[in-house]
Amino acid sequence: MANKPFAITLKPGTSLANLTGSWRSSRPVYLNRLPPCNNACPAGENIQGWLFHAESGDYEQAWRVLVRDNPLPSVMGRVCYHPCETSCNRGQLDEAVGINSVERFLGDEAIKRGWKFDAPAASTGKKVLVVGAGPSGLSAAYHLARMGHQVEIQEAGPLAGGMMRFGIPKYRLPRDVLDAEVQRILDLGVTLKLNTKVENIEQSMQLGAFDAAFLAVGAHIGKRAMIPAGDASHIVDAVSVLRSMEGEDKPMLGRKVVVYGGGNTAIDVARTVKRMGGEPLIVYRRTRDRAPAHDFEIEEALQEGVMIKWLSTIKQAEAGEITVERMELDDKGFPQPTGEFEKLEADSVVLALGQDVDLSLLQGVPGLDVKDGVVQVTPDMMTGFPGIFAGGDMVPSERTVTVGVGHGKKAARNIDAWLRGITYVPEPKHEIATFDKLNPWYYSDADKTVRPMLDIIRRQTSFDEVQGGLDETNALFEARRCLSCGNCFECDNCYGVCPDNAVIKLGPGKGFEFNYDYCKGCGICEAECPCGSIKMVPEDI
Amino acid sequence: MSFQPVKFYQTGTYTVGNRLLAPDARSVQAGELRSNSINSGHRACQGCGEALGARYAIDAAMAESNNQLIAVNATGCLEVFSTPYPESSWQVPWIHSLFGNAPAVATGVAAAMKVKGKNNVRVVAQGGDGGTTDIGFGCLSGMFERNDDVLYICYDNEAYMNTGVQRSSATPPTARTATTMPVGPEPGNVFGQGKNVPEIAMAHGIPYVATATVADLRDLEYKVRKAMKMHGARYIQIFVPCPLGWGSASHDTIRLARLAKETGMFPVFEAEHGEVTGVLKIRNKQPIEDYLKPQKRFAHLFGKHAHPEMVAHLQAIADRNIRKYGLLDEEKAHG
The missing domain is CATH 3.30.70.20 (Alpha-Beta Plaits)
Structure with missing residues (x-):
């Protein structure tokens, strides 16, 4: 010191x-945190997770993360009503991320490049019967096959796809896309038996020595309404019309076609009629904002020249004409008759009033609970009969392709657990990454990429796909608009x-x-x- | 816009880094090998804007000078919290002398380097607003006038904080300080001319003058690196919120700096040889209240005995800045 x-x-x-x-x-x-898109996805996709890979241009990895939950991205990218985008936090900033368009890009890219699913897990030796090759059945078959189970699909119709083929018109879902995604599921080793209607589920299970079954027969019996009709009147149901569009004999509806109903099926039929050269008129008893059809579909139909008569019910159908009554909404929003009538030209009337389930295959199965025309299932998708599970349109649900796919996945997980003698316990959900958890300052301004639409004349006269896809550059841009909420x-x-x-x-x-x-x-x-x-x-x- | 923003990499240029950006397009602060000029363990308060601003600035200066840098420090918080004898947080050659003489010491260090032939060694002087705009002002003006080869960085937190929050010539009107007796019945600082040192520096005609905030890291780094590429007297004033002195939440430090810029209260610009050459535009203009309300030093302007006329006066100051520097894009200014 x-x-x-x-x-x-x-x-x-x-x-x-x-x-x-x-x-x-x-x-x-x-x-x-759980991104709101993931939370909203009926198929339980990890959307933020696959966008993360798409953002760096690794589309194959993005697709692989996507198909862990949903084997039909190309179909989804066309027909899903994308509740993910409705809940997207970016919607509060400028516009929601075009999740649906990126999903379609990835799905199309996979078809183009021939990407295959990862090989299934080691065989468990268990056999599962899937009844119905619609979205729910295909999804269940896919997940069960990847878990190592032997899966056989029995389908009553002549082709796989269910409502994706016989309910959704070609201009929304080209059939080569559907075929490619179905084939990729079958390539996992899933057996598909077409034209095989299951009459009695217990019998079919015993016959094939199946350990469990997943029922997904859908809802394809068109609901009827009591309309006083003359002998010469021509009344058909919407599902039959759409189904016959897939066959050799196209439906004969005449020029003036009245479609009765306000749901997406009514819109699909009207737009189909327009493309066949007819003059469709939709009659619906309530107003546009109360119609169950998605507004963008109504808008697209109007653009194509479909006429819609709101607040009207059909009172009578005769040869060549119908009588409609004008309605008024009461305080509670229910339509009430006014006593004012009007006659309209109509060569035929197509009823698009919803669909019922064909439950005949369940006859005699003990313990089943059928309420309001649909099969009741437990939260793990099992019916009252042990080992028989059900999903899709035949159980209480919102009837969309995506919900069906989600049911298929959920049922597959529970079937897998049931076959192993355990209970499937889903991982607890993270708290939701709501907009207030973000600091949006850091995201640069970037407007949504708009997908190209087919020009109006071709939309009115052909069954070409209406909405185009993104290409690689704008798909990348769109993916990068993701805020990565909570992750x-x-x-x-x-x-x-x-x-x-x-x-x-x-x-x-x-x-x-x-x-x-x-x-x-x-x-x-x-x-x-x-x-x-x-x-x-x-x-x- | 004074620098080229990177577009559409999910977050643009606003975040510190981004996994999708090429490494050379990332900020110095994003690098795992940044020099961390002020190391952990310093005794600055929670959420200190000055500690953050100093690391941003000196790390950028180190990167630009290939780590050949000497830092001269005036007395002030930055010196007190970083270097209580015998320990120091500084990871650069660092010297402290007095409160008021940092520019003169820096001039001396630069001269010494020149004499020793070490032309590659660069000199940065730094201090708070008190040490710069009041106590060291004479030395600073001299350094400017002689055009000495020093970059002087002022960390502006609008008062002397190490003396217990005391008014400086950078304290804004109406802001309450703890140890300065109010003039008149109102608790806050009076409306006056203040002392706009960036403009005084510009009046010296020195090669480079700029302002920046801790809320715009890319802009700050761009300005420090640009200044380090030049020789002669250069001046950068960095806006650094002080949670203790302003009575703001420690997590609001960057938010307040952002609001100071977005309201127009603190104009962010750069100037060469006395001429403004670029401004950082306001992205989403905010009313002055949004900036004032989270700070207790302005609390007397609101509440029971509110002073809307003073708030309006402050808004007028912000609006004048916006007009004077053209802080709004044309369409936004008229929209």
Whole structure:
């Protein structure tokens, strides 16, 4: 000490000796929150997860993550009503991410490049019968096959696809796309028996020595309404019309075709009639905003020249004309008759009033509970008869392709567990990454990419696909509009904004770690995390 | 826009980095090998904007000078919290002398390097707004006037914080400070001219003057790197919110810096040889209240005995900045 001048008697030290983490009263932790899109997806897709790979241009990996949950991305990218986009947080910023269009791009890319599913797990020696080759049945068959079970689909119709083929018109879902995605499922070793109507499920199971069955026969019996009709009137149901579009003999409906109903099926029939050269008129008893059809479909139909008569019911049908009554909505929004009538030209009337389920195959099966014309199932998709599961349109649900696919997946997981003698317990859901968890400042302004639409004349006269797809450049752009809600996308913000250098960057793909020795708990990282992947939790003091 | 933004990589240029960006397009702060000029364990308060701003700036200067840098520090929070004898957080050659003489010391260091033939060694001087706009102002003006080869960085948190929150010539009107007796019946600072040091620096005609905030890292790094490419006297003033002195939440530090820029309260621009050459435009203009309300130093403007006329006066100051520097895009200014 004596040899040193004043004030430098101590050796210089580093502030690292000063563990400022002891100041902290709350600590940041990394977490994954559930993106609203994933939460909204009826098929339970990990949308944010597959967009993550699409963002870096790794479309094959994106597709592989996608098909872990849904084997029909190309179909989905065309017919799904994308509740994911409705719930997308980006919708509160500018416009929702075009998830559906990226999904279609990935699906089409997979078909183009011939990507195959990963090989199934080792065989379990169990046999499962799937009844019905619609979206739900195909989905269940796919998941069961990947889990190592031997799967046979028995389908009453002449071709696979169910309502995807016999309910959705070609201009929305080209058949080569459907065929390609069905074939890829069959390539997993799934047996498909066409023209095989299951009359008695117990018998069919015994015959084939099946250990379990999944029923997904759909709902394809058109509902009738009591309309006083003359002998010469021509009344048919919408499902039959759409089904016969797939066969050799196209339906004979005449020129003036009245479609009765306000759902998506009514729109599909009207647009089909338009393409066949007819003059469709939709008659619906309520108003546009109360119609069950999706508004964009109504809009597309109107663009193509479909006429719609709102607030009207059909009172009588005669040869060549119908009588409609004008309705009024009451306080509760229900249509009430007004006594004002009008006659309209009509060569035929197509009823699009919903569909019933053909439950004949279940006759004599003990323990089944059928209510309101649909089969009741437990939350694990099993009917009252052990080992028989059911899903899709034949159980209580919103009747869409995506819901059907979701049922198929859920049922497959529960069938798998049931066959193994265990109970399937889904992983607990993360908390939802709501918009208030995000810091949207960091996302640059980027408007949604609009998919090209077929020109109007070709839409009115041909069954060519109406909506086009994205190409590689704009699919990439669209994928990158994803905010990655609730899941770290390695933007380095936490690492950059920490005034205490207490965030450790672990390298590409590895994310970050907090250094709690020095983290003072200021919370800037949480506040400035764009995607809400950090949470402050109180320290136990 | 004073620098070229990177577009459409999910977040544009706003985040620190991004896994999809090429490494050379990322910020210095995104790098695992950034120099971390101020290491962990420093004693700055939780959420200190100055500690953050200093690391942003000096790391960028280190990157631009190939780590051949000497930092001179005025007295102030930055010196006190980083270097309580005998330990230091600094990971660069660093010297501290007095409160008011940092520009002069830096001039001396630069001269010494020149004499020793070490032309590759660059000099940065740094201080708070008190040490810069008040106490060290004479030395600073001299350094400008002689055009000494020093980059002077002022971390502006709008008061002397290490003396217990005391008014400086950078304290905005109406802001309450803890240790300065109010003039008149109102608790806050009076409306006056203040001292706009970036404009005074420009009046010296020095090669480069710029302002930046801790909320726009890319802009800040761009300006420090640009300044380090030049020689002669250069001045950068960085807006660094102070949770303790402003009475704001520690997690709001960057948000407040962003609001200061987005309201027009703190114009972000750059100037060469006395002429403004670029401004960082306001992205979404916000009313001044959004900036004032999260800060307790402005609390007396709101509530029971509110002073809407003072808020309006502050709004007028912000609007004047917007007009003067053209902070809004044409369409936004008229829309």
